[in-house]
Amino acid sequence: SSSTNYGEQMDYQITGIEAGAGVVGASEEALETYDSLAGWEVATSSSGAMTTALGEAIDNEEPIIVTGWSPHWKFQQYDLKYLEDPENVFGDAENIKTMVRQGLEEDMPNAYTVLDQFQWDEESMNSVMLEIQNGASPQEAATSFVEENQDMVDSWTEGAEEVDGKEIELVYVEWETEVASTHVVGEVLSNMGFEVTTTPLDNAVMWQSVADGQADGMVAAWLPLTHGDLFEEHKDSLDNLGNNLEGVRTGLVVPEYMDIDSIEDLTP
Ligand code: PBE
Numbered sequence: 001s002s003s004t005n006y007g008e009q010m011d012y013q014i015t016g017i018e019a020g021a022g023v024v025g026a027s028e029e030a031l032e033t034y035d036s037l038a039g040w041e042v043a044t045s046s047s048g049a050m051t052t053a054l055g056e057a058i059d060n061e062e063p064i065i066v067t068g069w070s071p072h073w074k075f076q077q078y079d080l081k082y083l084e085d086p087e088n089v090f091g092d093a094e095n096i097k098t099m100v101r102q103g104l105e106e107d108m109p110n111a112y113t114v115l116d117q118f119q120w121d122e123e124s125m126n127s128v129m130l131e132i133q134n135g136a137s138p139q140e141a142a143t144s145f146v147e148e149n150q151d152m153v154d155s156w157t158e159g160a161e162e163v164d165g166k167e168i169e170l171v172y173v174e175w176e177t178e179v180a181s182t183h184v185v186g187e188v189l190s191n192m193g194f195e196v197t198t199t200p201l202d203n204a205v206m207w208q209s210v211a212d213g214q215a216d217g218m219v220a221a222w223l224p225l226t227h228g229d230l231f232e233e234h235k236d237s238l239d240n241l242g243n244n245l246e247g248v249r250t251g252l253v254v255p256e257y258m259d260i261d262s263i264e265d266l267t268p
Helices: 002-009 022-033 047-059 109-117 122-133 138-148 150-157 176-191 203-212 228-237
Strands: 013-015 041-043 066-070 080-082 094-101 167-172 195-200 217-223 238-255
Touching (some): 013 047, 013 066, 022 066, 094 203, 109 217, 109 238, 122 138, 122 176, 122 238, 138 176, 167 203, 176 195, 176 217, 176 238, 203 217, 203 228, 217 238, 228 238
Parallel strands (some): 013 041
Antiparallel strands (some): 066 238, 080 238
16 A cells, blocks of 8 residues: 555654654654554654755655644645544643743742733744744844734733843743744843843753753743653742643644555554
């Protein structure tokens, strides 16, 4: 069958991203869960390498399976589909939450207010991601988003006062979603007078640094499933400020032209 050829054509490899990503962990669990994935592997690399491989496969109409998530510009650029996951290894829709270090509320109440009130939607995040994909720097994309969405920004800064050069460090992972959100929040804080540092880290280190209090906060917690183990490990040392974006998801993603719909349609 064509799905047998798919496995051979892909060397039984799922094109993954960073080894520390939750979606990579879920994909490894899928290998254990589905007989159809016996003998397959998740090849880890980076989110950038994954999107490059995806683009090349699509140019050549070759099969490819990537560890995917949405929102993400790849769904606007290409015709893609999630493979059905009847065992629900990748979970249901999730939310992205904001976590800050304990003590931030007392130390920097104005930053805390903004981080607590920061909440946006898929369309907004998509617009920032797409601008970056089209060549803007994350800083440029964040600046124009903030300029063009002053009402939304006002709802985040409501009740917060400007400050005079206080330092704040936001940590994130270089996933397109988190690059977008972190730079937007950073831009808002910087407009309020904060000296903002945005530091890209490995996923586990991002969680650890906020739990330790080395960093002040992050807007990159995918829950309940994708970062569920990291949340369990660190939740007692964190201040959970709740959702900043609702209804995100992860899974195995393939081009529409592939003749399969479910993880179970693959063959070992
Ligand atoms: N992601 C994007 C991350 C969370 C945000 C889905 C690649 C992960 O898998 O950990």
